Amino acid sequence: MGGLEEHEDDDTHFLGEEVDGHGEGSDSAPATKKVRVDESGASLASATTASTTGHQQQQQQQQSDAPRFQLKLFGIDKFAAQKDLNRAIAAADPPLKGLVKNKKVYKLEFATLWFDSEENRAAAIPIVEAFKFKKSDNLRAEIVHADAQPERSDNRDRAQTGDRPQNDRRGGKRGRDAEKEEKEDTRTPQEKINDQVTPLWRMPYAEQLALKSVRFKNGLGTLKKNLMGFLNSRDVSDEKREDLKYITKLKKGDRICPLEDVVPSPIIDDYRTKCEFTIGFDLDGNRSVGFLLGMYKDGVTTVLPPTDCKNVPAAAKFVASTLETFVQKSEMDVYDRVKKLGFWRLVQVRTHSTGDVMVIVQINAVDVEAAKKKEVLDSLSAVFQETGKITTFLVQESSEKHNGFVENAPMHVWFGDGVIYEELLGLRFRISPTAFFQVNTPATNGLYGRVREWCQNPAPYPVDESDDPDAAAAATDAAKTETKPEKKNNIVLLDLCCGTGTIGLTMAPAVKKVVGVEMVAEAVQDARFNAEMQGCTNVAYICSKVEDAMREVFSKHVEAGDEVVAVLDPPRAGVHGAVIQAVRACKGINRVVFVSCDFEAAMNNFIDLCRPTSKKYQGKPFRPIRSAPFDLFPHTPHCEFVMELQRLPEDSSSS
Numbered sequence: 001m002g003g004l005e006e007h008e009d010d011d012t013h014f015l016g017e018e019v020d021g022h023g024e025g026s027d028s029a030p031a032t033k034k035v036r037v038d039e040s041g042a043s044l045a046s047a048t049t050a051s052t053t054g055h056q057q058q059q060q061q062q063q064s065d066a067p068r069f070q071l072k073l074f075g076i077d078k079f080a081a082q083k084d085l086n087r088a089i090a091a092a093d094p095p096l097k098g099l100v101k102n103k104k105v106y107k108l109e110f111a112t113l114w115f116d117s118e119e120n121r122a123a124a125i126p127i128v129e130a131f132k133f134k135k136s137d138n139l140r141a142e143i144v145h146a147d148a149q150p151e152r153s154d155n156r157d158r159a160q161t162g163d164r165p166q167n168d169r170r171g172g173k174r175g176r177d178a179e180k181e182e183k184e185d186t187r188t189p190q191e192k193i194n195d196q197v198t199p200l201w202r203m204p205y206a207e208q209l210a211l212k213s214v215r216f217k218n219g220l221g222t223l224k225k226n227l228m229g230f231l232n233s234r235d236v237s238d239e240k241r242e243d244l245k246y247i248t249k250l251k252k253g254d255r256i257c258p259l260e261d262v263v264p265s266p267i268i269d270d271y272r273t274k275c276e277f278t279i280g281f282d283l284d285g286n287r288s289v290g291f292l293l294g295m296y297k298d299g300v301t302t303v304l305p306p307t308d309c310k311n312v313p314a315a316a317k318f319v320a321s322t323l324e325t326f327v328q329k330s331e332m333d334v335y336d337r338v339k340k341l342g343f344w345r346l347v348q349v350r351t352h353s354t355g356d357v358m359v360i361v362q363i364n365a366v367d368v369e370a371a372k373k374k375e376v377l378d379s380l381s382a383v384f385q386e387t388g389k390i391t392t393f394l395v396q397e398s399s400e401k402h403n404g405f406v407e408n409a410p411m412h413v414w415f416g417d418g419v420i421y422e423e424l425l426g427l428r429f430r431i432s433p434t435a436f437f438q439v440n441t442p443a444t445n446g447l448y449g450r451v452r453e454w455c456q457n458p459a460p461y462p463v464d465e466s467d468d469p470d471a472a473a474a475a476t477d478a479a480k481t482e483t484k485p486e487k488k489n490n491i492v493l494l495d496l497c498c499g500t501g502t503i504g505l506t507m508a509p510a511v512k513k514v515v516g517v518e519m520v521a522e523a524v525q526d527a528r529f530n531a532e533m534q535g536c537t538n539v540a541y542i543c544s545k546v547e548d549a550m551r552e553v554f555s556k557h558v559e560a561g562d563e564v565v566a567v568l569d570p571p572r573a574g575v576h577g578a579v580i581q582a583v584r585a586c587k588g589i590n591r592v593v594f595v596s597c598d599f600e601a602a603m604n605n606f607i608d609l610c611r612p613t614s615k616k617y618q619g620k621p622f623r624p625i626r627s628a629p630f631d632l633f634p635h636t637p638h639c640e641f642v643m644e645l646q647r648l649p650e651d652s653s654s655s
């Protein structure tokens with residue numbers, strides 16, 4: 001990608017003694033940042049100079065009239081001033097292209113940058129995340145869609161529905177600004193939807209991969225920098241500090257562990273197996289089913305069909321248009337999210353390579369007679385069935401304010417058996433409506449294939465170059481070499497956050513035992529069913545939070561002499577610190593294969609696995625050994641990431 005460069009940790013701006021939120025006694029909740037967003041009073045600030053000439057003013061005026069693509073940079077030292085941001089921008093390498101304006105308010109932990117194009121904004125992400133401020137850590141750039149607050153990183157569904165946070169009240173200056181921006185925006189409505197759902201859709205795929213690659217390089221730099229912060233901390237004893245000595249042996253610019261190139265997705269378009277659409281009104285006021293456009297007109301948010309969305313498969317578009325036609329003729333009202341009245345709310349479509357299609361429609365049936373509700377849904381059910389393309393149809397009722405499917409609300413099956421099936425790595429999996437399943441099956445084959453390989457064949461523990469350069473080179477080569485999985489009769493695989501059992505079941509034939517832990521009861525039922533369907537008898541599932549289950553796991557399922565390997569595949573924001581503490585405290589776990597769909601958001605988990613031993617984080621720290629990103633989400637900034645971590649040997653001070 002033109003001009004994009006890696007900003008590896010250059011060992012010059014360590015965090016000193018205080019590593020934000022990571023002191024010995026600090027809490028280690030996941031890294032999601034909750035920031036109050038204040039859009040008012042954005043001032044035009046030149047990136048490089050304080051004084052502006054008439055020509056510059058004219059240029060700035062022209063720039064400010066152009067469509068602006070907003071990026072928020074979180075994690076900035078709250079005491080940094082506008083001039084500190086300007087300094088960072090001026091020093092950016094490579095320089096930021098198309099920056100229109102920027103703003104940092106003293107005492108807020110974020111800055112806002114506006115760009116002249118979607119592409120320049122996307123290209124800026126790795127560059128701004130490498131900015132240095134006095135006390136900043138884990139800088140994290142988030143795209144802000146026109147007229148919307150930043151997408152919450154822990155809410156996949158909101159990204160899918162294209163929904164805007166409910167507390168986004170219009171009116172006042174912000175509402176007027178939004179209306180002005182809408183008028184100035186020359187994009188077609190469909191382009192806006194595409195920008196919202198698939199922000200990288202205009203970028204060639206090779207450039208998307210390059211962009212993601214830089215983020216991971218920077219992310220590993222952040223991890224290294226944070227761990228070095230412990231080396232400088234007075235709170236860490238000399239003895240504990242020794243455990244992190246391996247970092248000091250890395251040469252300047254060396255990564256904390258090898259990082260492979262981003263593995264591309266085998267399919268780039270139409271890959272999403274799960275799509276959620278809102279039922280609303282289009283720009284002409286007609287009833288529509290699709291993505292909520294971040295636009296606000298006369299108190300109504302606009303919903304446009306997913307016609308050109310690159311990641312939405314034809315089967316999901318077909319369901320959306322079939323439902324749209326039905327809803328247009330329906331006597332029942334579309335749900336109004338301001339008045340909280342109306343019947344039709346949302347639809348979720350799950351489409352799998354087996355040909356299975358699950359449709360879940362969400363309705364608000366408050367004040368609707370049971371007989372009427374049944375009549376309407378029976379009639380929709382008949383339409384869906386007549387298409388011959390939908391395998392199962394379910395309905396969820398919700399009167400909740402929140403625009404999304406409600407986790408624990410019941411789903412009523414209208415036809416079909418209420419579940420769908422998918423094939424992964426040659427195995428068949430049943431998926432219940434509330435169970436998680438990766439949304440890009442061909443790319444998941446690659447990711448889970450790699451997880452299986454790394455679980456079964458550990459990379460040799462690194463030999464630090466300063467101790468033995470030849471052995472270090474050989475170990476690095478071995479870490480890069482793909483090896484064939486072998487049956488290991490003493491491996492007990494802990495599939496933590498196992499969902500429907502996918503990862504563990506692909507490994508069950510090759511290990512002594514698989515123990516899955518998952519907190520969603522339906523997913524655990526699926527996992528048990530899937531194990532039985534595959535004839536796996538060496539598996540056990542515990543329906544519990546991981547942090548509460550570790551004692552049971554060890555007392556019931558692990559024997560002396562077992563090699564315990566943990567796969568951790570948590571939600572986007574990572575797991576609660578208690579899970580990491582539990583894994584650290586289990587002396588039997590010497591290897592962790594961590595799968596993350598947001599490396600930056602789960603950064604605290606990685607830091608906590610690797611930080612020096614303390615009262616809270618017991619047991620020897622883990623060390624990152626190797627890592628590889630897999631692109632499961634083309635056209636979006638998201639990417640999966642897998643890292644193997646190994647427990648430091650007991651005599652690690654000599655390693």
Ligand SMILES: C[S@@+](CC[C@H](N)C(=O)[O-])C[C@H]1O[C@@H](n2cnc3c(N)ncnc32)[C@H](O)[C@@H]1O
Binds near residue numbers: 438496576
């Ligand atoms: C990213 S999904 C991975 C599921 C599975 N590994 C797969 O690939 O299909 C994360 C899973 O973690 C579960 N989960 C989240 N927090 C958990 C916790 N504290 N304990 C147990 N399960 C948890 C969620 O219900 C979800 O099924």
